[in-house]
Amino acid sequence: MSTALVILAAGKGTRMNSDKPKVLHQIANAPMLVHAMQAGAALEPARTVIVAGHGFEEVRAAVADHDPDATVVMQESQNGTAHAVDACRDALNDFDGDVIVLFGDTPFVSGETLQKMVSARQDNAVVVLGFDAQDPGKYGRLVMQGDSLEKIVEFADASPEERAITFCNSGVMLAQRAQLFDLISAVQPHNAQGEYYLTDIVGIARDRGLSVTAVECDEDETLGINSRAHLAQAEAIFQDRARAELLDLGVTLQQPGSVMLSFDTVIGRDCVIEPNTYFGPGVTVESGVRIRAFSHLEGCHVSRGSIVGPYARLRPGAELSERTHIGNFVEIKNATIGEGSKVNHLSYVGDASVGKGTNIGAGTITCNYDGVMKHQTNIGDNAFIGSNTMLVAPVSIGNDAMTGSGSVITKDVPDAALALARAEQVTKPGLARKLFEMLKMKKKKRGEES
């Protein structure tokens, strides 16, 4: 049976204390909503519908970024979770299958758990995902009778006996599309909060003689994010999992807890990642690379056998070929570095292409910005750029060419040429000694005066 994925994301998230809609706050550099969409993707949904309200346009843009085929529907006022699912009624009108409802602020439900729910659906009209809570707090309580779920009671409406139950509602629910909307039509807002509760469909289904059950998952999977503290907790959970995955894949993390990863970080086998390295979004690292301590990478690709850092910064568009060396305090942006080339110390290479086997001396800067526009620098193969060369773009340096240290290069340098663009040196014999004596005399005189 095909499945449609519905994600509820209209809530304001007051406790985040933010101008940004809650579901757009990021975990590992992707909105939590995208994590929820990825969780649901495990069921290969035929349709995806996101219910948005607060910050509708921003949410729509973020969804389109991740999955242009997803539909975003508007829930004008937030009258409860059943009301939110009801907002998808038209979007799913012609859909003939099951609907799984996830929350946009509950990003870590595993694919395995969702599959378990799908299996349980074979014998049940409605399947709810529950977890045994360490601290059940204000979660809805699942009232079970053997394997059968009798009803869900929201905390605000629960009796003391019901509040003592620790088996709680995660919010994830699965039912056949027509049946789900039929049950929702019967929900009334007769409760402490005056809202249309999705949880009420359980009792309604039971009254109609339908079978309802709950599948249990780990509490870690149902972490709901309502505050910055929860967000930090979610980040920690994600990072721990991602680090463990890398270790399993044959990556050495010398101090795993100090390495920060993004939702899409890819690192190959036999790489060594030294402490305090940060992987922003869009980084791929091939095997056998060493990323040395305190390096910051985003939107870049590092090929086999390269060494990066310590203290290197690779910005978006940095493309390192095989066996390159990028050393300390070097920044690379929107630039390709050819095979075996080295940029070892204190340099900025931006909007540039560097050929194979080229050495870029310490303190080299591509002057790519004139205050209004960006310009390109091209450097050939086996070139040697002397220390402290300023390459004023647009400019090209040929193959096997050389620039003298301290040069300000404003014109193209042909293949095999040496370019010097610095003032001639003037040397005055004996003048240093004279100067020193003069200065020492001055200092002595001052001392006598005071």
Ligand code: UD1
């Ligand atoms: C809900 C459940 C509760 C469960 C808990 C798990 C109900 C009635 N209660 O409570 O049993 O233990 O989640 O975290 O379902 N939303 C909308 N539109 C609305 C209302 C909510 O889109 O009108 C979205 C929110 O943005 C959020 C999700 O639905 O992503 C859950 O809403 P929330 O208000 O957090 O429900 P809880 O009170 O936490």
Ligand code: MG
């Ligand atoms: Mg909640």
